[in-house]
Each structure stands twice: as structure tokens, then as C-alpha cells.
Amino acid sequence: MPSSAAIRVAILGFGTVGEGAYRMLEDNREAITRKVGRPVEVVGIGVRDLTRSRTAPRSLFTNDLPKLVRREDVDVVLELIGGLDPAASLVEQALERGVPVVTANKELIAKQGRELLSLAGRHHVDLHFEAAVGGGIPLVQPLKHQLAGNDVLKLIGILNGTTNTILTRMAVDGAGFDEALREAQELGYAEADPTNDVDGYDAAYKLAILGSIAFGRQVPVDQVYREGIRRVSQVDMHFADVLGYAIKLLAIIEPAHETLFARVHPTLIPRTHPLAGVDGVYNAVWLHGDFVGDLMFSGRGAGSDPTASAVIGDLIGVARDVVAGQSGQPILWGEPIDLLPIADLETSYYVRLNVQDRPKVLGQIALEFGHHDVGLSAMEMRVIDRKRELGEIVFLTHRCRESDFRAGLASVAALDAIVEVCSDFRVEA
Amino acid sequence: MPSSAAIRVAILGFGTVGEGAYRMLEDNREAITRKVGRPVEVVGIGVRDLTRSRTAPRSLFTNDLPKLVRREDVDVVLELIGGLDPAASLVEQALERGVPVVTANKELIAKQGRELLSLAGRHHVDLHFEAAVGGGIPLVQPLKHQLAGNDVLKLIGILNGTTNTILTRMAVDGAGFDEALREAQELGYAEADPTNDVDGYDAAYKLAILGSIAFGRQVPVDQVYREGIRRVSQVDMHFADVLGYAIKLLAIIEPAHETLFARVHPTLIPRTHPLAGVDGVYNAVWLHGDFVGDLMFSGRGAGSDPTASAVIGDLIGVARDVVAGQSGQPILWGEPIDLLPIADLETSYYVRLNVQDRPKVLGQIALEFGHHDVGLSAMEMRVIDRKRELGEIVFLTHRCRESDFRAGLASVAALDAIVEVCSDFRVEA
The missing domain is CATH 3.30.70.260 (ACT domain)
Known part of the structure; x- marks a missing residue:
């Protein structure tokens, strides 16, 4: 590849995250070019509906996603569709062709991360998914790399912004669950069918991903114990407060008896714990490692811009690898582990x-x-x-x-x- | 290199950090071997004084550090001596021989980071220094990689555990500065000559490093504005509290007028700011990026085990690169930038x-x-x-x-x- 040639990117999906990633590449073009050593250029955007108005040049769009992935001139694929179908097969096709992939897809990585990482390894290409957990907060890579020497003894996350917004509203303003949910829906923080967030599925996907990295074994998301926040009432908020606690939807994973407990449920946590102060749309991960001790990361866990930040961070890393003609050696995780009941x-x-x-x-x-x-x-x-x-x-x-x-x-x-x-x-x- | 051959490590310096790194390699040997794909073995430890009793086999020790660095069978050098001499020349020798280096040396990186990174780049070897800032908290790599797409609009750190311990003691127990310092010295948190910590030099080194990464230009540490905490009195602590503030030694860097302000000084910060609750030996970095928004990292900023966590995290990354026969492409930082007065x-x-x-x-x-x-x-x-x-x-x-x-x-x-x-x-x- 000539040293001035651009790194050519295909974006699959142009919803909140795809649009944010495109905008970040445009807004911060100069700094990104400097960090990669080459310009980074979007050469195609795959969407389902070509008729919708878009914030990128019309000529970039196509609704033939498999064809976009097969284009010879694509160096990196950003999978920002979400869900399993058609995201899974598109990611597989890219990896099989030796094209590195950056994805924000928590469901895909939680359910098929092990297979996809192994596929990426076989084809010596990068597969990155920092944006799948915690929006813009660097979590996946620090767990994989900077903390890799530690035995993680416990990891607790506030991993879903929608439920944290609802619980914060209930705690601060004395709203009931239904009222807080309705308000979150009106403000666009919660979907019309809020099941994925409110019943803890989203947090469980993210916990499974973090756990798989931290413990090196696939954490089966269907075995993660899961309770949502529908049972939390204003009265419980009041009594928790009186007793010195906040109620948060916590995602907790910890080793025990040679395997793991992994669970997502509303939890009382002492007001003195740093997680108790993580409010609204903020996410956080607290962990205790045998050498590092207590550690916490917090920041905006969702939304167009923070998620774009993670996607583009990954993209810059992948693009640097492409420039150097090497791959980032995915850290694989082992066989699924049977979780404790x-x-x-x-x-x-x-x-x-x-x-x-x-x-x-x-x-x-x-x-x-x-x-x-x-x-x-x-x-x-x-x-x-x-x-x-x-x-x-x-x-x-x-x-x-x-x-x-x-x-x-x-x-x-x-x-x-x-x-x-x-x-x-x-x-x- | 045969696929079962160990990655051979030379440790320079066996003080608090060196001893911790050695112990972590021993304690977590199995997990580290799994993550690297090969065993990691310490083949030599360089110290000044061979007569002191040590927690590693006597046969590993030598007081001929240049000879240790020149050994043909060394794959990675851990520089854990600190200070400029002889650390600087030993690191240079290793890099020139194509041997990757992991260092915890903030003074070295703050003052000579640009030259050393450029030397590493010319010889296609890794130079990592996660442990130089914030002990075990992942900061250097997340700033370099996961946040690389952002324009950082402000970065504020509590980067020195000694001063934070003293200020916390003053705030919580009503101690005066002299009393709190004396106590920190007795407990081993402060040195007999506390100048490096108390007068803000240590925090300035760390701020210069974070700033150089975040803004891509060498931040000249001698231009960083610096005031220590000796002027902070119990009376000021009291009034700050009444007004709704904590007093912290903050290290702040932000872009302005095409260049930067960089400064370390005691600062009033509102109790509602997440940094205000970072107490005792904890360090933290809060930053605001144009896409990621507000972000905070906190954890133990010093001490044997947390610093070892960062050193060994870097070592695992470097060892994986050695196994793959590639290097981690140091992100260089540009010419020194004149800071604003x-x-x-x-x-x-x-x-x-x-x-x-x-x-x-x-x-x-x-x-x-x-x-x-x-x-x-x-x-x-x-x-x-x-x-x-x-x-x-x-x-x-x-x-x-x-x-x-x-x-x-x-x-x-x-x-x-x-x-x-x-x-x-x-x-x-």
C-alpha cells in the first residue's frame, strides 16, 4: 500500500452510533490522520432504507451490505447495526476475507464473541469491540491489557444508562417506577418496549463480555442470573436511603468454587461506595484485582458521541495495525464455563x-x-x-x-x- | 524462537516496585503464561548493593547493570530504578540493541520521553510506561488508544498519593499541615525529604506525560506551573468546606490560544465534583473529551502492588508482541510546545x-x-x-x-x- 493511501472504511448501519462515528471522523479528521499516519476515509455506508435523509453524502450509501463487505477496496469494517441478524454473518464474511472489524454490538459479542475472536485469530485480523460495553469508557482494552496480570477478585458494573436514569429519577425526585419510565421514554432514554434495558438483558450481555475477558472463559449469557428493576418501589428507595444505601441495577461477577457467580439485579449499595454516586446516564465499572486493588472507571455509557469515541478509538488502533502490516492478536477466551446457581x-x-x-x-x-x-x-x-x-x-x-x-x-x-x-x-x- | 521458549526478562532495580513486579510474576505465573502464550521468566536482576537480603533467589542478582542489559538472552528489560542516572543510559542501550523496555520512571519519561520513544521507533521496539502515572490505574494506554479520536478539552488529575493523603488527613481529622506530614512520614507515605511530593514536582512529571500523550506534543516539564501544598492551612480547609469545596492538589492541563496551560497547585474543587471524593492514597484522572464527554479513572496511585500491576500489564503486552514477532508501534509525540504563562x-x-x-x-x-x-x-x-x-x-x-x-x-x-x-x-x- 503506498504510504499516502487512505485507510478505507465501510460503515454498516447508520443509526445513532453509525452517524456519530461518521461525524467524529469528519470533525476530528486532522488529529486522526496524524495519529494513524494516513487519512481515514469512509468509502461506503450500508443501510436498510435508502430513502431516509442522511447526514452524509448520498453517494456513499448502499442497501447491499454483503456487497459492501466484499468490496476489494475496504480496509476496515465498522459493524454498527446491532442485533444478530444480519450483523453476525456480515462480520464473519469480513473476517474470513481478512478484513478487520470494529463493532459496537454487545449481543453479538456476548453470544458469539468466542467463535468470532477465534475466526479473527485464524485469519490474523483484528476484531475490536470497546464500544460494546460502557459507551465511551475504556474498559475492554484495559481489562485485556493493562490489568492482565491481575487475578480479578470481583467486578461490579453499572452498565445500563436507561435503568440508572430511571433509578436516579426515583431516588432524587421521589418519582415512582412507572412515572420515571414514562419520562425516560418521552426523553428518548428508554425505548417504547423497554424490556431489553429494564429487565436487565442489556446489562447481562455487557457483564458476560467483561467477565469473559477478565476470567478468560466464555461466560454464557443465558446462565447469567438476571432480575430487572420493575420491582423497585419508591418505598424501597426511601428505606434504603434511611439505612444508608442507594439502590442500583448492579452487574456483578466474581470467582467462587473454581467457577463464577454472574448476576444482574437491583442491589442496595452503601452510600460510601463510589458506585453509589454514579447517577443518571453515567455508567461505571468498579473492580478489585489482587495486585491493583480497587479501581473504578466511569463516564457516559451510551449515546451517539460517547459510543462513537470508543468505535473511533478502536478504528485508529486497527488502522495503525493495517499501516504497519500487522494484526492486534486478539486475546481469545476459552471454553464456556458453567456458572454457579x-x-x-x-x-x-x-x-x-x-x-x-x-x-x-x-x-x-x-x-x-x-x-x-x-x-x-x-x-x-x-x-x-x-x-x-x-x-x-x-x-x-x-x-x-x-x-x-x-x-x-x-x-x-x-x-x-x-x-x-x-x-x-x-x-x- | 521455539514456541515453548520462555520470554526472558531482566529487572533493573529491586526496590518497592521491582520486588512487587517479581512477586506478581511469581504469584500469577499460570495466568500470565496463558495470556502471553509462553512462560515469562526473570533471568537477571540488577541492583546496586549485592549484600542486602532479597526476596528472590540470590543467583539472579548482579550489580553490573550494563552487562545485564547486554546479555544476549534477555527479551525484555524492566527499568524500575527511577531517576535519570543510570536509568536513562540503560534504557537507551536496551532500545539500541532492539530490546523492548517497560519502565515505571516518570522523571525519565517526562524529561526524555520524546527522544526515547523516537529511539524505540527507529529500532522498531516497544517502550511502555503505564506505571509512570497513576500507579495501577490504566491511563497512558487508554489516552493513547481508546480515547485517541477525541480532542481533549480539559484533563484534571490527582496524581500524587502523598499530598492527597496529607490533605485528606487535614480535611477529615482537622490536622495541621506539619502534623499531617509528620504522620505520613512515620507511616512511610512520605519521604524524609518530602520536597518531590509536597512541592508538586512528582505531579508535574506525571501531568507532563499525560499532556504529551493527550495533545501529541512534548509538554516541557520545566514550564509546568507548580505550587505545592505547604501553604494550605487548617483554616483554609475549614472555609473551603463551609463554601462547599474540598482542597486538592490538582494537576490541570487544557488547550488555549493554540497552545496549552499546564499547572499543578492546591485548588478548591466543588464537593459535587467526582474528584472531590478521591481521598487518601487514591489517585484519579478526570477528563472531558469532545466526543466521550466526562470520564473518570480512579484507583491506588502508588505502592508496590498497584505499580507492579501496571508494569506486568505492560510486560504481558510486550511479551505478546515478542511472541508474534512484531512491535507495538510507539505513538510519538511532537516537538516541545511553549506553554502559556x-x-x-x-x-x-x-x-x-x-x-x-x-x-x-x-x-x-x-x-x-x-x-x-x-x-x-x-x-x-x-x-x-x-x-x-x-x-x-x-x-x-x-x-x-x-x-x-x-x-x-x-x-x-x-x-x-x-x-x-x-x-x-x-x-x-
Whole structure:
């Protein structure tokens, strides 16, 4: 390749992320050229619908994506479509042709990352996906490289901006879940069908990716334990605050018994923990490594510009490799690992109960839990309805086994004095 | 090289960092071998004093460091001596022989980074220095790579753990500077001669390195404006807190007028800023990029284990390059750039004055500053000595030019009613 020739890029998909990546290449052209050592030029953009108006020259667009990927003059493919079909087969075709790929596709990497990395390795080409997790926050590469010498002992992420925005709104303004969700939808932070975000699928994809890198084995995303935030109520927000906690949708992965726990669920986290202050659209990853100790990364976890930042960072790296005639040696991850069932988890819990407000009720609750080796720690109580003698009890447990906690909670629920088990959440100490 | 052959490492220096790096290679041998694809083996350790007892086999040690660097069987050199002499010439010798180098030496990279990177480039070998800034926090590589597409619009670091520990002790426990310094010395966080940390030299080296990467031009460390924390008093800590600020030794770099401001000084920063909560031995870097938006990295900024984490992360990357028979293409930085003088800075200020407690004094102060285009904002006042009519006035200014502020402050100091200008600090909004 002549030393002045441009690095030629095909962009697949021109939604929020594709448009942002194109704009960043235009806006910061000079600095990017200097860093790559050659100009970087977009030679084609693949979209489904050619009739929509676009912020790039019309001549660049095509709706024949397979043909775009097969073009002889494409040096790098940016896959910014999302989802599995047709993204997966397009990425495969590029890699098989020896063309490096940068993708922002978390579902693709979470589900097929191992196979695709191995394909990239066989063809000696780069496959980068920094934008798949945490928007613009550098996470994938630092975990792969700068932290590679560490045994990661725990990794906790706030990996979904939509749920974090909803929970922040509930905590700060006292909104209920439905109201906060509706508002997020109106502001464009949540989709019309919010399942992917609100029920924790998005965070689970991202956790599986981070876990696969950190632990070197494919983390099967369908085994990641997953609860969404629909159960979080304003009342729980209030009691968590009183007890000194924030409620966040945390994605947590940690080694145990030669394998891993991986889970996504609403969690109480102490206000003193740095993750408790990560609000709104911000994402963060906190981790503890055996040598590095505690570490945290935070920043904008989604949106056109931050995601473009990660895509273009990857592209600059790949383009430099193309210029140097080498590839970035993907770090492969090994065979899928069987995750531990949530029943084996040891943690502590928050419980809120509606009870008949009688003298002996707290003792009965403590006794039932005690039968299952579950000890109570902090407790709050309030009267709901004095006439009907209804009260609300909130307590935290000591660290115990999930299966014991569930059994204890079932026994408690069966007590005459218990009107309703309103909610229970895990607590991160 | 046969595919089972070990990557052979020479360690120069076996102080805190060298010992930590050796221990990490031993402790995490299996995982590191898996990530590199070959075992990594220390074949020699260069030290000045052979008689000291060591935590590695005696047979590895030599006090002939140049000879160790010249050994034919060394694949990678870890330079963990620190300082310029003999580190600089040893690193040069290794690079000239085509041997890649990993260093934790901030003074070396801040002062000679440009020449050494260029030497490494000419010999097609890696030169990595993640450990030179922020201990175990990945900063150098993310700035170089994942954030490379951004124009960095501002970067602020808490880059020195010793001063941050002292300031945290003063803020939390109400200790005075001397007491907090003495304690840090007793605990081993500060050296007997604390100048390098306390007067901001260490932070200035690190800022120059981060700035050179972020802006692609050598930031001349001797032009970095530098004030230490000796002037910070308990009284200032108190008033800052009342006004809603923490006082931190911040290292700040930002583009302006086609060049840069780079400065290290004690700074008031709002309690709501994420940097305000970075306490004790933790370091952090906050930055704003045009696409990525706000981003923060935090973690342990010094100490044996976190620094080893960064050194070994670099070593794994270099070893993978050695295995693949390629080099990591150092990103060079350009000609030194002339920094802007502090007199041209625009920011706001905190001032504490002892005054004769007379009715007109505040008006006089505001008038003098007004003559120099400096407006006052928040103000606090207290009586020090009612009999002698002594008072203390603390105020913040609006954003103004440093040269105007200095001229205004000089006029104020000359007023009859002003007993003493006790302190002034810059404020980060």
C-alpha cells in the first residue's frame, strides 16, 4: 500500500452510533490522520432504507451490505447495526476475507464473541469491540491489557444508562417506577418496549463480555442470573436511603468454587461506595484485582458521541495495525464455563414486609429466619394503618446463603402475622 | 524462537516496585503464561548493593547493570530504578540493541520521553510506561488508544498519593499541615525529604506525560506551573468546606490560544465534583473529551502492588508482541510546545485576609478588585479578636484573568485596613 493511501472504511448501519462515528471522523479528521499516519476515509455506508435523509453524502450509501463487505477496496469494517441478524454473518464474511472489524454490538459479542475472536485469530485480523460495553469508557482494552496480570477478585458494573436514569429519577425526585419510565421514554432514554434495558438483558450481555475477558472463559449469557428493576418501589428507595444505601441495577461477577457467580439485579449499595454516586446516564465499572486493588472507571455509557469515541478509538488502533502490516492478536477466551446457581450465592439481603402490628411479630420473624441460619442486622419499622394495626417492617440480614434466605423468607411469609412480603433485594457490603 | 521458549526478562532495580513486579510474576505465573502464550521468566536482576537480603533467589542478582542489559538472552528489560542516572543510559542501550523496555520512571519519561520513544521507533521496539502515572490505574494506554479520536478539552488529575493523603488527613481529622506530614512520614507515605511530593514536582512529571500523550506534543516539564501544598492551612480547609469545596492538589492541563496551560497547585474543587471524593492514597484522572464527554479513572496511585500491576500489564503486552514477532508501534509525540504563562490564565480565586474589622473594609476590597475587573462572589467573615477589632474575610472571585487578580490583590494588600493576605488559591468550577 503506498504510504499516502487512505485507510478505507465501510460503515454498516447508520443509526445513532453509525452517524456519530461518521461525524467524529469528519470533525476530528486532522488529529486522526496524524495519529494513524494516513487519512481515514469512509468509502461506503450500508443501510436498510435508502430513502431516509442522511447526514452524509448520498453517494456513499448502499442497501447491499454483503456487497459492501466484499468490496476489494475496504480496509476496515465498522459493524454498527446491532442485533444478530444480519450483523453476525456480515462480520464473519469480513473476517474470513481478512478484513478487520470494529463493532459496537454487545449481543453479538456476548453470544458469539468466542467463535468470532477465534475466526479473527485464524485469519490474523483484528476484531475490536470497546464500544460494546460502557459507551465511551475504556474498559475492554484495559481489562485485556493493562490489568492482565491481575487475578480479578470481583467486578461490579453499572452498565445500563436507561435503568440508572430511571433509578436516579426515583431516588432524587421521589418519582415512582412507572412515572420515571414514562419520562425516560418521552426523553428518548428508554425505548417504547423497554424490556431489553429494564429487565436487565442489556446489562447481562455487557457483564458476560467483561467477565469473559477478565476470567478468560466464555461466560454464557443465558446462565447469567438476571432480575430487572420493575420491582423497585419508591418505598424501597426511601428505606434504603434511611439505612444508608442507594439502590442500583448492579452487574456483578466474581470467582467462587473454581467457577463464577454472574448476576444482574437491583442491589442496595452503601452510600460510601463510589458506585453509589454514579447517577443518571453515567455508567461505571468498579473492580478489585489482587495486585491493583480497587479501581473504578466511569463516564457516559451510551449515546451517539460517547459510543462513537470508543468505535473511533478502536478504528485508529486497527488502522495503525493495517499501516504497519500487522494484526492486534486478539486475546481469545476459552471454553464456556458453567456458572454457579444463584441458590449457592452468599450475600446479605434487604426485606420489606407488611405485618399485623402485634407485640410478638418481630420475634417470630427473627426466629423463623434463625431456624435457617439467617441472622438479622439493621431494622426499621413504621405504622401504616393504626386502626387496622398494620405495620411495615424493613430489615437487613447478615451474610447468608441464598437458598437459606429463600427458605427462611418462605417460612416467614407463612406466619399468621405477615400480611405481605413486599420486596427483597440483595445487598452489596 | 521455539514456541515453548520462555520470554526472558531482566529487572533493573529491586526496590518497592521491582520486588512487587517479581512477586506478581511469581504469584500469577499460570495466568500470565496463558495470556502471553509462553512462560515469562526473570533471568537477571540488577541492583546496586549485592549484600542486602532479597526476596528472590540470590543467583539472579548482579550489580553490573550494563552487562545485564547486554546479555544476549534477555527479551525484555524492566527499568524500575527511577531517576535519570543510570536509568536513562540503560534504557537507551536496551532500545539500541532492539530490546523492548517497560519502565515505571516518570522523571525519565517526562524529561526524555520524546527522544526515547523516537529511539524505540527507529529500532522498531516497544517502550511502555503505564506505571509512570497513576500507579495501577490504566491511563497512558487508554489516552493513547481508546480515547485517541477525541480532542481533549480539559484533563484534571490527582496524581500524587502523598499530598492527597496529607490533605485528606487535614480535611477529615482537622490536622495541621506539619502534623499531617509528620504522620505520613512515620507511616512511610512520605519521604524524609518530602520536597518531590509536597512541592508538586512528582505531579508535574506525571501531568507532563499525560499532556504529551493527550495533545501529541512534548509538554516541557520545566514550564509546568507548580505550587505545592505547604501553604494550605487548617483554616483554609475549614472555609473551603463551609463554601462547599474540598482542597486538592490538582494537576490541570487544557488547550488555549493554540497552545496549552499546564499547572499543578492546591485548588478548591466543588464537593459535587467526582474528584472531590478521591481521598487518601487514591489517585484519579478526570477528563472531558469532545466526543466521550466526562470520564473518570480512579484507583491506588502508588505502592508496590498497584505499580507492579501496571508494569506486568505492560510486560504481558510486550511479551505478546515478542511472541508474534512484531512491535507495538510507539505513538510519538511532537516537538516541545511553549506553554502559556500562568499570568494569562482565566479562572476564579479564593482569598483569605486578616483585616481591621471596620464598617467600610469590605467595600474597599470590592472596589480595589473592581478597578482590576475582578468581581467578588461568595463571602464569609468572622471576628478573630473583638478587642483588637481583628477580623477574617474569605471570598471567592468570579472568573477573571490571573494577572488582573494579582494586581487587584496587591492593591488590596496595600489598603490600611488589611492586616495580612493569609492565603489565595485557584478555584476549579
